Amino acid sequence: MSAFEALRGQLRDAAERFAEAPGAAAEILAGMVDDVDRALAEELEIFPVCHHSPSSALAMARRLREKRPKVVYLELCEDMRPLLDELRNCKLPVALQAFASDIDGFDEEWAPLSVVAPITEASAEYQAIAYALETPGVELVAVDWSTDHLFQWEETDPASREDRKAKAPKADQPGTPAASAAESPEAEDGDDADGEALHGDAVGIELGDLRPGFAELEEHLLRHGRVRHWSEWWDQYVEQPLSGAGYDAYRQVMLLVGSLFRRLRDTGDLARSEERERYMWTRMRQHLAASGTDPGDALYVCGALHAASRVEQFGVRSDAPYEIAEPTKTRWLYGLIPSSHSAIEAQFGLAQGSVSIAAATWQKALRRSGVAPFRLAGQKGTSRRSPKAAQLAATPAEDRLSGFLTTPPEPGELDEEELLTWAVDIVRLARRNGYLASTADAIAVVETSVLLAGMRGRNRPTPYDFQDAAVTCIEKDAVPGRRDVRRLCEILLGGDRVGQVGYAALPPLAQNVLDRLEPLGLDLTKRTVQRALLDLRSEPHLRACSDVLWMLRRLLPDGTVRPIMGSRALGERSVQESWDLALGRDQRWLVELGYEGVTVEQVLEQRLRRAAWAPDATASTALAAVEDALVLLGGRRFVDELGARAVELLSAERTVDDAPDVLKRVRRLLAHYRASEPELPAWCKEFVTEGYAHYCTLLPTAFTDEETGVRQVAAMLGFLFGMESLALSLGCDRAQLEIAVAQAHPELPGKVALMWAARLQLGTLSRAELRARCDEMLGNPLVVPAFPRYLSGFVQALEPVPMLAPFVVEVMSKAFGSLPDHVLLPWLPRLVTTLREQAPELVPVLTREAGRTFPGSLPALDAWTPPWESVAEPKPAAGRVPAASGPVAELLAAHPAACDAAAALFGLEPVWQAPAEPAGAVHAEASALVERHPDAAGALAALLGGRAAPVTG
Structure with a gap:
């Protein structure tokens, strides 16, 4: 007959008396007792735990000293087992991490994959780990899913797959969000919020999750327990009563609670838990068979939910088959990372400050009970105490649940000294953080804590009561600094303790x-x-x-x-x-x-190569990688490889969205090579020639495409005109550019202005014609509203045609003087915003040109005449290029051989035009100048391959 038969009958009678559906309620309650009975009858002792629970850690320390097991089976990813040996070199809390950036067998959108399992000192798992690692002859075996199997379940489960896709990091966020760690508990001026991001976007593995699956049950428990959140309910109704209970009572209560939440759990979550239980029991049976260990000499540490398992593979005597899937080809990397109390709370949905309060409760329980905990030798932040060896015989299971559930808790005595210390310390801490707290506030906090505890049916104030009292009495209605009083209470009761990984780990x-x-x-x-x-x-x-x-x-x-x-x-x-x-x-x-390589040079090279060969890589991306490689790594081989990739990407591009960035980077690289090396690299020459042909091909389309902006077209022209001399020396044909500009027929005003600037640079449009067109638009009332967009195009044209700066200043001056306010005022903010975002380097060009054009003082302004009004250029005849005039023209006409030689050098046919008027005295003066300096004329002729001819008047 079962030891729990009487309890089963009592629960059945209670269900029939109080439940609206006695059949279902009785089945649940009786099933809970059956789960407890089944777990206790198992030959392999099961130790149910709740993660970061001081009562679980205390019971674990006691049981390990009593039983002295030879094998400890731990609910932990089996591939993380080697990391446990490195805990000696760390300061808790830390997290075991498995990380994979190059995945094979999972959805590519999930990359990178990360799994963390945090370890704190106030946990039963740490006690089991320390006992196994510090006791000779004891083996510690991790039996839970490997990280690969964990994501295999995520892959096959539809709900998990959709949730994982929603949380998948972006491609530009390698690994984890760009956030810093939290402060150390000793520092009071650190950044508190950052500690929550220590685990990043990793999947958390919590050992012993006892949070109920149904929100209705949780709401019911919180309401009738007069508490705010689940952590406070657990501390009051489970944690505190179990801290002083015996091992049998602790074990049975934890099994009962685990069975209750298991039966109320969501179907999808329960299926996942059962799959893990099949895996763990299969691994434990395999190890027992391979090692020959007696099940009575082993201890199985797992969450209370898994301890009350009902799968067919449960028990060491079960022969139910279970096939373990093969891992994928994903390469997993393992390490230890710092963790913190706030990171654990944020990842597993615990109340803020609950883990810190648990750590403080653990230290207090150790002092009260006198139990010597297990600690790893030499670990930072811990002190090793000599264990009290004791060997007690195991006793058969007895019903401890009936007495525990029916006996009211013993009234606890008010620890006035502890409460007064808390009150004084919180007032001192509040003053440091800008609060106007006084001794009266400390007294109010003490009295309010006692009052709140009485209203909530507690015999003595808990840390949660103290927090509420401090907020009420000190914070009042304002927070003067970064921290509120609730956060100050958390610091007082333990702080956001942050772990550290030692050098050896x-x-x-x-x-x-x-x-x-x-x-x-x-x-x-x-x-x-x-x-x-x-x-x-x-x-x-x-x-x-x-x-x-x-x-x-x-x-x-x-x-x-x-x-x-x-x-x-x-x-x-x-x-x-x-x-x-x-x-x-x-x-x-x-x-x-460190997961990515052995040295920072290797990791940097891998990242640059990965960026240049990414599916969405562009020529701009590759040029950025070239620049980083030159600045940070040096070496010609890798740079040439990235440069060749940039040429390949440029030739394959069908859009010009990155043209501004390409122009900026290639200019910078060319200037660097010209200043530091005697010759340009081969990839650089190829990039210029390929870019010249590529942008000439895309130029007509870019002028007419509405999706291509004015900035992009200006950058294309800047590349073509800025690299023209180098491209022509490398074999490019200028006729290709002339044809591309001739084929362009833009309609947008900004692009029309760019085309006019390009024609001016090519010589097919004179400045006088361009001035006449602008004056005509300013005089046309129908075109005036659109003129600012033409002017914006002229400003962008300073990129490809810098010599246009005086003309842009002239046109802007005319526009400011003639455009009506309803046209000019809305356009000015748009122009400033565009220049600031897209072309900030053009503003100094306009400013310098305006400084040269306009007078520098107010008296000079009265007599100042705009230079474009003082000298008017003659309008040339249609279809005819105006003949050159002036001293230079006369000098060239007097020495045609030099000009003919220069024309032949460039493959042109020399065509001489008669001057508009006789040279006269100017011709005679130039001839006399050449006669006085014949060596200069001879040197010029020799340089151009000609012969100096005698000059006659």
């Missing part, structure tokens, strides 16, 4: 970085932001540190490594630098960087 890349930065003389493991000063002129050995810091700035999120003084660009090296370093605070990003 870091990946090779992180160790290499710390070693290479050692000459800075800083302790980079500290969680404070440190200032590094580098005088590279007097201490040249620090240049290696500077190189590492600039690469880390490129690879790590903003704020981890931040330059205060100094810069590095093409051809630019600072002699003094100043850095703010937060590698100890943001240790997680350095650890995840």
Whole structure:
């Protein structure tokens, strides 16, 4: 007969008396007792836990000293087991992490994949890990899904798949959001909110999740328990009563609670839990068979939900088959990352401050009970105490539930000393954070805490009552600083403790970085932001540190490594630098960087190559990679490889959206090579020739395409005109550009202005004709409303045709003087915004030209005449290029051989036009000048391949 037969009958009678549907309620309650009975009867002892629960940790420490198991089976991803040995080198809390950036077998949109399992000192799992690792002859076996199997379930489960797609990180967010870690618990002026992002977008594995599946049940428990959230309910009705209970009572209550929530759990979540249970029991039976371990010498540590399992594979004597799927070809990387109380709370939906309160409760329970916990030797932040060895015989299962459920809790005594200490400390902390708190507020907090505890049916105030009382009495109606009183209470009761991974547990890349930065003389493991000063002129050995810091700035999120003084660009090296370093605070990003390679140089090269060969890569992306490789890595081979990729991408592009960025980057690269090397690289020459032909081909379409902006067309023309001399020397044909401009027939005013500027640069449109067209538009009332868009095009034309600056100043002056206010005023803000966003480099050009054009003082302004009105250019006849005149023309006409030689050099047929009027005295003066300096004329003729002819008057 079962030991729980009497309890089963009592629950059945209660269901029939109080439930509206006694059949269903009785079945649930009786089934819960059956689950407890079944779990207790299992030959392999099952230890049910709740994660980050002080009562679970206390019961675990007691049971391990009593039973001394030889094998501990732990509910943890089996491929994370090797990481547990590195916990000695860490300061808790930390998280075990499995990470994969290159996935094979899963949805590509999920990449990168990350799984974390946080470990805190106030947890039963840590007690089991410390016992197994510190006790000789004890084996620790992780039996849960591997990380690969976890995502295999996500792949096959439709609900999980859709949820995962919604949370998938973007391609420009490698790994995890660009956020920094939280403060250390000792620092009171850190950033509290950042600690919640320590785990990033990782899938969390919580050992022993006991949160009910039905929202209605949770709401019912919170309402009748007079608490605000689930963590407070658990602390009051489960945590505190179980902390002083015996092992049998603890085990039975946890099994009962686990069975209740299991039976009320959502069907999809329950199916996932049952699949994990089949996996774990199969792994445990395999290990027992392979090792020959007696099940009585083993302990199975799992969440209470899994302890009350009803799958057919339950138990070591079960012979139900279960086939474990093969892992995919995804390459998983493993490491330890810092965790924090707030990160655990945020990831698993716990109340803010609950994990910190649990840590404080754990320390208090240890002092009260006298139990010596297990700790890893040499671990930071812990003190090792000698264990009290005790070997007690196991006792058969007895009904402890009936007494526990029917006996009211013992009235606890008010700890006045503890409450007074809390009140004094919270007032002191509030003053530091800007609150006008006083001793009267401390007294009010004490009295209000006792009052709230009485109203909620508690014998003594809990930390949650103290929080509410402090908020009521101190915060009042305003928060003077960054922290509110509730956050100050969390700091007081334990703080957002942040863990740290020790040097020996870091990946090779992180160790290499710390070693290479050692000459800075800083302790980079500290969680404070440190200032590094580098005088590279007097201490040249620090240049290696500077190189590492600039690469880390490129690879790590903003704020981890931040330059205060100094810069590095093409051809630019600072002699003094100043850095703010937060590698100890943001240790997680350095650890995840170590998953990608062995050195920062290798990781940087991989990222640049990945960016250049990405499916959505453009020529601009490849040129950016070339620039980063030149600045940070050096070396010709990799740069040439990226440059060849840029040429390939440019030739394959069918749009010109990135033309402004391409023009800016290629100009910068050409200037660098011309200043530092005797000859341009082959890929650079090929890029210029390919770009010249490519943009000539796309130019007519870009002029007429409405989706192509004026800025993009201006950048194309800037490339064609700016690279024209180099492109022609490399074999390009200028006729291709002339044909492309002739074929362009734009309709938008801005593009029409660009086409006119291009024709002016090519010589098919004179400045006088262009001025006449603009004056005609200003005089046409039908065109005046659209004239600002023409003017915007002229401003953008300064990119390809810089010599147009005087004309743009002239047209803008005329526009400001003649356009009506209802046209001019709406256009000005639009022009300023466009220039600021798209072409900020053009503003100084216009400013300098305006400074040269307009007078510099008010008296001079009265007598000032615009230069475009003082000299009027003659309008040339249609279809005829005006003949050159002036001293230069006369000089050239007097020496036609030199001009003929220059024309022959460029493959042109020399055609001489008669001057409009006789040279006269000007001709005689030029001839006399040449006669006085015959050597200059002879040298010019020799340079052009001609012969100096005698000059006659």
